[in-house]
Amino acid sequence: MRWLIFVCSVFISLQLQAAINVGYFKNATYQLVQGEKYQTGYLYNAIGHKGQLHVVTLDWPPYIGNSLCNKGWVFQFAVSLLAEQGYSIFIEFLPWARAVRAAELGKADILMPEYYIEDSAPSDYVKDKTRREVLALSNAFSGGEIAFLKRKGEADRYNGNLNSLKGEKIGVVRGYQNTPEFDAMMDNNEFAIVEAVDDLQLVKLLVGGRVNLIIGDPKVLRFTVNYSDLSKPEKVTLLRNIENESLPIKYNHLYFALSKNKPKWRNVLSDINRALYMFENSEETNRIIEMGSSECY
Numbered sequence: 001m002r003w004l005i006f007v008c009s010v011f012i013s014l015q016l017q018a019a020i021n022v023g024y025f026k027n028a029t030y031q032l033v034q035g036e037k038y039q040t041g042y043l044y045n046a047i048g049h050k051g052q053l054h055v056v057t058l059d060w061p062p063y064i065g066n067s068l069c070n071k072g073w074v075f076q077f078a079v080s081l082l083a084e085q086g087y088s089i090f091i092e093f094l095p096w097a098r099a100v101r102a103a104e105l106g107k108a109d110i111l112m113p114e115y116y117i118e119d120s121a122p123s124d125y126v127k128d129k130t131r132r133e134v135l136a137l138s139n140a141f142s143g144g145e146i147a148f149l150k151r152k153g154e155a156d157r158y159n160g161n162l163n164s165l166k167g168e169k170i171g172v173v174r175g176y177q178n179t180p181e182f183d184a185m186m187d188n189n190e191f192a193i194v195e196a197v198d199d200l201q202l203v204k205l206l207v208g209g210r211v212n213l214i215i216g217d218p219k220v221l222r223f224t225v226n227y228s229d230l231s232k233p234e235k236v237t238l239l240r241n242i243e244n245e246s247l248p249i250k251y252n253h254l255y256f257a258l259s260k261n262k263p264k265w266r267n268v269l270s271d272i273n274r275a276l277y278m279f280e281n282s283e284e285t286n287r288i289i290e291m292g293s294s295e296c297y
Contacts, residue, residue, distance in 0.1 A: 078256070080288065112254075141255070
């Protein structure tokens with residue numbers, strides 16, 4: 001019996017270790033990128049000849065998440081792109097505000113995934129600078145819908161024009177970019193904003209009546225509740241009491257945001273954009289999205 005337990009333990013350990021690896025196709029040949037737990041995150045392609053990049057990200061399932069079986073398709077996508085361009089990748093999960101701070105101050109090379117950053121958006125961490133003055137955006141890749149959610153059964157408040165929501169109590173996650181128009185109006189204090197620290201708290205604000213609307217990716221918000229540590233009755237209560245407003249706001253693409261405080265950021269940006277084109281042109285992007293979105297189920 002002890003022998004059997006030992007064998008099972010070794011097998012499980014090997015499976016968990018193997019699950020850290022990432023793979024992609026190049027010219028119909030499968031490329032394996034080996035990964036390992038490293039410091040406070042994960043290290044991939046340790047022998048990358050272009051040096052190591054420090055990438056900071058967040059738990060944002062189903063796109064990316066430390067507890068997802070494959071870390072999410074955005075994780076797989078980022079590692080594949082950077083490894084293909086010859087980089088070693090140290091990637092760690094942080095609360096979003098800390099991740100933004102690390103990139104804006106130059107303590108990390110890349111912040112991802114990021115929404116489009118408007119030119120006028122102010123930096124939260126670099127005085128008298130905009131975010132675009134301290135961060136450079138890559139070309140776009142696949143993202144998701146942005147919408148308002150309301151309490152179930154309540155009338156729509158959003159009529160397709162954000163001016164219809166002036167003065168409305170709206171919940172946002174601190175540090176998130178939403179849409180350029182919404183963020184500009186928010187910065188101009190045209191809404192009564194209540195900040196949450198993460199997506200789960202955002203849903204709780206809505207169901208608890210502290211705000212009348214919340215803004216975000218509906219898929220992410222529901223997934224976050226479903227895979228949280230809440231009890232099943234708590235999850236059911238939250239999910240049964242929210243629904244989308246009838247009109248979505250827009251589709252948001254995703255980006256890599258590179259710290260301009262790093263000396264080689266222009267070279268890295270060029271390499272990322274080159275890889276984005278290659279993966280899109282070969283349809284490897286779609287394959288990674290499809291596989292990453294289905295293999296945990």
